Amino acid sequence: MTVTMVPYIDLSTLQTECRNDKTSEIDVASTADMCYMINQQDQTVALAVAKCVPTIARIIDEIAPKVRRGGRVVYMGAGTSGRLGILDASEIPPTFSSPYGEWIGLIAGGQRAIQFAVEGAEDSPEQGAADLAALDPPLSPHLDTVIGLAASGRTPYALGGIDYARNLGCFTAGICCVSPSAMQGVAELVVECPVGPEVVTGSTRMKSGTAQKMILNMISTGVQLKIGKTYGNLMVDVKRSNIKLINRARLIFRSVLQPIVDQGATLDIDLADDLAIDDLMDACGGSVKRSMVAARWRCTPDEATRRLDAADGLLKTALATRSAPNGVVTNGTNGHL
Known part of the structure; x- marks a missing residue:
């Protein structure tokens, strides 16, 4: 030009x-x-x-x-x-x-x-x-x-x-x-x-x-x-792609579920056990959000996915809704809250 x-x-x-x-x-x-x-x-x-x-x-x-x-x-x-x-x-x-x-x-x-x-x-x-x-x-x-x-x-x-x-x-x-x-x-x-x-x-x-x-x-x-990518201001859909983010995912997992435990819920996972948390997240395809639903309702990763889908991806809704996507009320595998 x-x-x-x-x-x-x-x-x-x-x-x-x-x-x-x-x-x-x-x-x-x-x-x-x-x-x-x-x-x-x-x-x-x-x-x-x-x-x-x-x-x-x-x-x-x-x-x-x-x-x-x-x-x-x-x-x-x-x-x-x-x-x-x-x-x-x-x-x-x-x-x-x-x-x-x-x-x-x-x-x-x-x-x-x-x-x-x-x-x-x-x-x-x-x-x-x-x-x-x-x-x-x-x-x-x-x-x-x-x-x-x-x-x-x-x-x-x-x-x-x-x-x-x-x-x-x-x-x-x-x-x-x-x-x-x-x-x-x-x-x-x-x-x-x-x-x-x-x-x-x-x-x-x-x-x-x-x-x-x-x-x-x-x-x-x-x-x-x-579209449900956070829980409050917590980055619950974070990718665990490095050491910092792996630790952030663990912290988020505990931060969300500890208050629920304090209210009387029973989980099949020890919130102090990093390895157990990591294993559950791995079983859920790396999804921090899905792993929390699975832990909360003591359900399989597939059911956790269905619960999140039914809640339009909103973690707060999925954690609060006791009814499974098929309409059956569930409190977890052994009847605890």
Whole structure:
């Protein structure tokens, strides 16, 4: 792309390109003062995100039932926005034992763009549509969700993808850091979170990036909470993939079941026995949640699975419901509570 081919954009009209008067002397500030300036600006981001909570909640409520039925969530963006989508999507499987491919991150320019700038990649709405069309399996209308990310609210790659997905019948949302934005009217729901001028003019990897990450945290975590991936704030679907997480799983197992024992329930497992807990989790296919149901009702892993399915995956419901899925009241194998 040569300079003569670049269309003119009046950057002075873009909120993400405005200068920040409070950091105009940051280049000559002491190192400590420089850091204070950045920190003070960062503190404004959470307040900006708070104003967006009603819209974020609506997005979560739209997505959760779809994910429960097997739907996917696709993030797409360019540059920092695209990388943040990939980051959030990649952290869901190990955190909540969600299947890989349920949350997907797409970035303009493909995999290379994760680490290297790809010239002009964000400028093609057609490429946004093409990247979605290339998904295997294809997007499922009324089941899959596409969320476009763009600090400026106007990135063609994200807008093209949103438009394509909405025309297919998918639920679509947008996340940006300006208001009003070009995403309005393209996506069904748009989180517009203006964070004000960046510390370094136009560097949307800073406050805008922080805002987008906070919003993505809310959306992905909120969906997982809604579909039963936690017990209170305990990560009961954690994958025991390393020493830290093995110990976390044991701690969660005890934290959930000890109060039930204190109320008079009898378990066929010693909560102080790490090996016994590990063996039960192994017998339950590594599922911490299923192992707790099996321990609570002194039942087989298969029955524990049926109980969880009957409870829509909600551990609290499965632990509290004495009726087995077949309608038979059971107190465990030997009649104890």
